[in-house]
Amino acid sequence: MFAEQSIAMTKTIPELKQVASQVRRDIVRMVHGCQSGHPGGSLGCTDFLTALYFSVMxxxxxxxxxxxxEDLFFLSNGHISPVFYSVLAHAGYFDKSELATFRKLNSRVQGHPTTHEKLPGVRIASGSLGQGLSVGIGAALAKKLNGDxxxxxxxHGDGELQEGQIWEAAMFAPHHKVDNLIATVxxxxxxxxxxxxxxMSLIDLAAKWTAFGWDVMTMNGNDMEDVVKVLNDAKGRTGQxxxxxxxxxxGMGYGVDFMMGSHKWHGVAPNDEQLAAALAQLEETLGDY
Structure with missing residues (x-):
C-alpha cells in the first residue's frame, strides 16, 4: 500500500544542484513576468525545497x-511561493507551463498559495505569517492518531518568529510529544x-527552541550536501x-549576486536588465517554461 501511495525520489547531489539552478531561473522569470512577488527568500530557500522534494520526502x-x-510539507512563509510552485511543477504535480501565469488573473499560481485554487501540492492557504507551525502540528497529530x-x-522565516502564535505552537508540540514533526527556520x-x-532581535534562537523542549539542529541552507545530510539526519531522529x-x-537572494544579503529584494521584481543579469548567472538545466 505504501509503495503505491508515495514516492521517494533519489536524485544525486549534482542532479539536485541542476534542479536548483533551474528553479532559481524560474523564480526570477516568474517575478519579472508579473512585476510582483518575493524573489529574495525564494532564492535563499531553493536548495532546501529542492532537496526536500527530490531526495528526502x-x-x-x-x-x-x-x-x-506520505510525508507532508507546509509552507508557512507563503510569500516565497515562487520557489514552492517551481519545485512542485518540476516534481510532477502540475505542468511547468502554468508557472507563466504567476500572479495573473484567474491563475492557480497566486502570489500566496491558496487551497480554493485547487493547485496540486498546496494543502493550506499561507500568507498570514505565524500559522504554519500550528497546522503542521495538527497534521502530525492526525498521522499519529491514524497510525501513519x-x-x-x-x-518558516526568521522574521515570522516575531509572531506570537509561533511560540504558542512551540510550547504545545513538546508537551504533546509531537515527534513526527520537523520544522525548519x-x-x-x-x-x-x-x-x-x-x-526585532531574535537573539539566541537555539537557546529559545531548546528551552521550549525541541531537538535543535543547524544547517547551511545553501550547501546542497549539508541540506540533504541534515534533513536525512533529522528524519532519523523522529520518534524519540x-x-x-x-x-x-x-543568504537572501542566494545565487544572484546583486540580490544576495539585502532585504531590499524581499519583495521587489527585477527589471529587464536585472533579469538578464540574473539569468546569466543561473544555468538553464531542465528547460525554461
Missing amino acids: EHNPQFSMDGVG NKTVFTL DVNGQQIDGPTDKI GKPIVILMTT
Missing part, C-alpha cells in the same frame, strides 16, 4: 489532500523592513519524544 505527485501514507508513520515538514537575518536584528527544529542559515 516520500510523497506522491498524484496529489490527494489527505496525504495518507510518515513525517510532517514545515518551513530560514535564518537569513532579513525581513521586509530591514535586518531582523534591527526590527521531541519535535525537531532545524535552524537553517541562508
Whole structure:
C-alpha cells in the first residue's frame, strides 16, 4: 500500500544542484513576468525545497489532500511561493507551463498559495505569517492518531518568529510529544523592513527552541550536501519524544549576486536588465517554461 501511495525520489547531489539552478531561473522569470512577488527568500530557500522534494520526502505527485501514507510539507512563509510552485511543477504535480501565469488573473499560481485554487501540492492557504507551525502540528497529530508513520515538514522565516502564535505552537508540540514533526527556520537575518536584528532581535534562537523542549539542529541552507545530510539526519531522529527544529542559515537572494544579503529584494521584481543579469548567472538545466 505504501509503495503505491508515495514516492521517494533519489536524485544525486549534482542532479539536485541542476534542479536548483533551474528553479532559481524560474523564480526570477516568474517575478519579472508579473512585476510582483518575493524573489529574495525564494532564492535563499531553493536548495532546501529542492532537496526536500527530490531526495528526502516520500510523497506522491498524484496529489490527494489527505496525504495518507506520505510525508507532508507546509509552507508557512507563503510569500516565497515562487520557489514552492517551481519545485512542485518540476516534481510532477502540475505542468511547468502554468508557472507563466504567476500572479495573473484567474491563475492557480497566486502570489500566496491558496487551497480554493485547487493547485496540486498546496494543502493550506499561507500568507498570514505565524500559522504554519500550528497546522503542521495538527497534521502530525492526525498521522499519529491514524497510525501513519510518515513525517510532517514545515518551513518558516526568521522574521515570522516575531509572531506570537509561533511560540504558542512551540510550547504545545513538546508537551504533546509531537515527534513526527520537523520544522525548519530560514535564518537569513532579513525581513521586509530591514535586518531582523534591527526590527526585532531574535537573539539566541537555539537557546529559545531548546528551552521550549525541541531537538535543535543547524544547517547551511545553501550547501546542497549539508541540506540533504541534515534533513536525512533529522528524519532519523523522529520518534524519540521531541519535535525537531532545524535552524537553517541562508543568504537572501542566494545565487544572484546583486540580490544576495539585502532585504531590499524581499519583495521587489527585477527589471529587464536585472533579469538578464540574473539569468546569466543561473544555468538553464531542465528547460525554461
